Amino acid sequence: MHTLEQLRSGALAGTRRLDLACGLTELPHEIFDLADTLEVLNLSGNRLRDLPHQLGRLHKLQVLFASDNDFSAVPEVLGECPALQMVGFKANRIADVPAAALPPALRWLTLTDNAIGHLPSELGQRPALQKLMLAGNRLQALPESLQNAQRLELLRVSANRMERVPGWLTELPRLAWLALAGNAMGWVCPAGPELPGMAWSDLSHGPLLGEGASGHIYQVQASAWPQPLALKLFKGEVTSDGLPEDELAACLAAGQHPALTTPVARLTGHPGQAQGLLMPLIPAAHVNLAGPPSLQSCTRDVYPPGFQLSAALALRIASDVAGAVAHLHQRGVMHGDLYAHNILIDPVHGQAQLGDFGAATRLPTDQPELCQSLLALEVRALGCLLQELGTAVQAPAAHPAVQALQALARDCLSAQPSLRPCAIEVAQALQSLRSGRDATGWVGPGL
Structure with a gap:
């Protein structure tokens, strides 16, 4: 992470990536001194509500992260950035996505965990669009123009308000990674088997093994289980993929298979009411x-x-x-x-x-x-x-x-x-x- 002092002193001259998280309410004008080299600008974790009209001066800017800020709309000035390919505005308060805000070279757009109810039809007019992450919004439908997104490969629309799958969606030639859970489709879905409960108080807690988008994974030992287990403790918030409860339901429906990491028990009695699943511990050599x-x-x-x-x-x-x-x-x-x-x-x-x-x-x-x-x-x-x-x-x-x-x-x-x-x-x-x-x-x- 860089500091304002480094930026203002000129110590970052020639840098290709700038990371600033220091309570910013406006973009420091010294950023434009980096216009001839800056390719990645990470402004996540500030208090920004808008971006300056001269942002297009950053003519080499390819990636802009602005998650966890106070934007209520995607800034239209992004559309004036000729090289901008990746745009990330996760976890703001965005309700408006103006057509003018979509850069012509847009390849990867992340708008997860906002309040978006409508997307402009111009989104389907971005021929390079490859990755579109929209989980945790208020979308009732996708723009029909997205059927023209022939290069779209990954789409996340979990935890929205969609009532049906558009017919063109399953005809997209390159779409391979799709998340749809948590919508108002009215589907009759397979139920998983009932898993035994395992109480929090019966677990001896070991080290943190890893962290994913939806939770933390710990090594634990249960008094009623001969081998160590892995406990996935869900964070309880919307992720780039969707909602933890949908992940939990899918795990249960998946059932057991030797090449699947699926649960053997469900956590009960967590002091903070967190949900969790207990799974076989993968050998350390894997x-x-x-x-x-x-x-x-x-x-x-x-x-x-x-x-x-x-x-x-x-x-x-x-x-x-x-x-x-x-x-x-x-x-x-x-x-x-x-x-x-x-x-x-x-x-x-x-x-x-x-x-x-x-x-x-x-x-x-x-x-x-x-x-x-x-x-x-x-x-x-x-x-x-x-x-x-x-x-x-x-x-x-x-x-x-x-x-x-x-x-x-x-x-x-x-x-x-x-x-x-x-x-x-x-x-x-x-x-x-x-x-x-x-x-x-x-x-x-x-x-």
Whole structure:
């Protein structure tokens, strides 16, 4: 984090990123001295209500964060920033999104946790739009113009007031990550099994293991459970993916599967009435398959430099995850965040587990055609993962395992969602590959 003193003294001359959180009520004019270099401006955590009319002078500005401020409207001056691609105004008081506020190069827009009831039709006229995060608003509908957003890949509209899924939504050729839970759809959704309760007072609390958008994860020991457990304690507030109660309901509906991180008990008796789930503790040797998307990659995960897998390992991971996704789809659950960064793997044996149900949606059991069309979107996310795994295989491009993964990926990535295989077909194909023989007669690793 930078300081006003650094900015005003000239110590930040030539910087490409500026982070200021110091109770600002107006933008310091010294920021414009950075116009020839500044690309990322983070103003989150201030008390700003507007931005100056000369903001367009920051002609190299690509990213603007202004979350946790006091904006009631997205400033129209953003539309005058020629290079601006990413705009983030989470957790303000925004009710108005003027058409003029949408930069021409807009690629990633985050307006989570505001009071927006309407979006301008011009949003569908931003050809680079790839990521749109709108959870926790008051939207009753999406602009019809978004059917022109042919590059849109990730959409979060959880916890709004939408009454139906527009027909064009499931026809978008690149949409792969969708969150819809917490809307007034009137859906009949699958119920999860009753989980036993586990009292807060019966837990011995260990270290914090991690933090996600919706909660903190701790290691705990329960008096009635032989092994240590992981406790996910929900924060109880809207996140970029949606509401904690929807995540909890999706976890319960998901049921048990060896490649899913699903709960074994529900927390009771928390002194602050917080909700929580207890899950098996993932062995410490497991690692995340990749890191989350970056500002540059937008919707695709970031793998370590030189990341490689053996053919056997790639097939094991792909098969485990596809099996987990097929299980979810059969139970009427769309994961919504099927990414490598939500997959933990045993780096030696390749066993994979899919977690993080924060963006999950329970689908209506009485509308099979709608379910099928929505799940076809998630098959594209599975195709992205298979494509990444195939690229990472430490073998020539002509290797049968590489060719098989890439062929399956191409099927899953079809621009026509109705032509994609279902998840169970993908899982069966991968299981056949692992068991030793594909359609070409290749004898595989037999894992």
